[in-house]
Amino acid sequence: MVLEAAVLYVKPGMEKEYEGAFRQASAIISSMNGYLSHELQRCMEVKGKYLLLVEWEKLEDHTVGFRESPEYQEWKRLLHHFYEPFPVVEHFEKLDLT
Known part of the structure; x- marks a missing residue:
């Protein structure tokens, strides 16, 4: 399992509109x-x-499967204009420390 994490900064005054758009983008x-x-x-x-x-099964499910898909273009159309600055996306893997 891979965890994608992004801190997102939405332009002032656009928070409610963003949350609505994100609800729609969640289906994508x-x-x-x-x-x-x-x-x-x-x-x-x-x-x-x-x-x-x-959470993704593997890194490539996000970096290739999602980002190179037609669905990602719709995701971008719905959400990317809200961000300032544009977010940094990072990927994490869980450590087994037992």
Whole structure:
């Protein structure tokens, strides 16, 4: 399992519109091959700041399967104009420390 994490900064005054667009975009990402789950969290201290966490079966499900798909173009159309600055997306793997 791979965890995609992105801190998202939404332009001031566009938070409610963004949340509505994200609801719509959720159907896109959740239909992708290798997708496991996702959640969007709103920061309590900083208005317009969100944390997106997406679980994928493997890295390539996100970096190739999703990002190179026609569905990603719709995802971009729905969401990318809200971000300032554009987010950095990172991938994490769980450590077995037992």
